[in-house]
Amino acid sequence: MKKYWHSVTLDKDLCKGCTNCLKHCPTQAIRIQGGRAKILKERCIDCGECIRVCPYHAKKAVTDGFDMLKGYKYNVALVAPAFYGQFSRTEDIDTILTALIKLGFDDIFEVARGAQEITKKTNEMIDSGELLKPSISSACPAVVRLIAIKFPNLIGNIVPLKSPMEVSAAQARYEAIKKTGFKAEEIGIFFISPCAAKTTFIKGNYTVNKSDVDGVISIKDVCIKMSRHLQKIEDVKNLRTAGKSGILWATSGGEAEATKTERFISVDGIHNVINVLEEIEDGKLLDIDYVEALACPGGCVGGPLTTENSFAARSKIQRICKYIDDGNKPFDSKQNFKWDQSIAYKPVMNLDPDINEAMRKMNLIEELYEQMPKIDCGSCGSPSCRAFAEDIVRGYAKETDCIFKLRDLANEALQLKNKNK
């Protein structure tokens, strides 16, 4: 595994070098160089903001294809609850899951079941008093990465539990082995994902030693294939076993509502998440016990790999949940829900490993910044004048990349020429 593998990538041929992604990236991980966007890998948290704002669809999330299913004897689709909100004319979960199986899977497993298990475990941990307050949910991988690079003081506040997807994958494999007698490695577990960051987590093994998910297929890819025969399903099977409290994790507020505390915040949208984390780091929000923080607008239903408008999907999921019970099928595999390893602070914003050298650079940045137009236009290829000053000092940019600086120089040259006439 390379040091930084990312699901979010750029299609150079489609990129026009505009400033949309540059201006929206919450970690300033994008630069425009030579008329094309460039992602600074160590800063990218795979939140998918750039995918959402790119008008040319040049930003993509790499996922796996259906071909991968051929590598296994028995394939299980691991279904994110956001999937249930993607179909405009079908709201019956059993119909949706029956149609999904027909795409070539042998069985399905609902991640909402894992969500219910994680809720149980979280409540146990809240009761035991072992968590730092406010405790921050670990459900959103983009938020976990964000904390690792920008909020080192809050690493200890993250509830160190695996994601519902990860524990579901382990249980799915366990159930499949019991049912078929196949070996563990003969079973393929495929996550049907609304999320790019999950893919990065699976391939990068951030908080688990080795992910139990074998492949990731985007909800988009599945929906395109399913739309053809969803209306023709006749032999609907009883496949739903998850309860509504797990399914509601797909929308913001769902996870927090299911916890035992009333003093919670549910915040969605990566920029809102940053604001809340800033306040927690500054010692504000002391009356809050639990924070559900989701990078995508509206929660996972707003994921960059979904097809339906997140507001419509939210409405649909809430409607579906009105008419179903909260019964679930508890997990019976022996697995550890806690992280195999904790996350470490990655000081990717640092100017220099040596503080004195960093201060020398910072003083240079301040001097340069004072000379800048401060309109943050992005034409130089950096997201703001401040970031541009940093890039110059880091050696990634030169002052004449600023069109205003260039204009001044051109004017000076012109005046000199006129004088000499």
Place this chain on the structure above:
Amino acid sequence: MAEVMKLHYVVSGDDFTRAGETSSKVKKTLNQLGFRPEVVRKVAIAMYEGEINMVIHADGGTIDVDISSDEIVIVMQDKGPGIPDVEKAMQEGFSTASNNVRELGFGAGMGLPNIKKYSDVMEIDTQVGKGTKLRIVIYAKE
């Protein structure tokens, strides 16, 4: 020679929503300079509390931050009413903030106690009717 960075800020006295902007900026700067997260957190909290005090009680003031690899020195100065009884003001829960201010979630009487808790040195120089100068030092070395 060891580098020093000097930062100067003016805190306006009429806007609660902007209180905290200065500590936020300093936090970002210290993070980029590579100070340990615990140090950054102490500075951010101590400065934020001081900033709020300036806004609530003293109609704003100035903040000077001197950063070196050994320590961070913060001097907060205002021309406010001064603190008549410093010992009392240091007690947790003691507050002279108005009801309006408390309604906004401030004035819990934790300002100065928190600053003391999160700083390594704290000196108050205050004169009733003239103003207050608060000097805070936070050591950066382990």
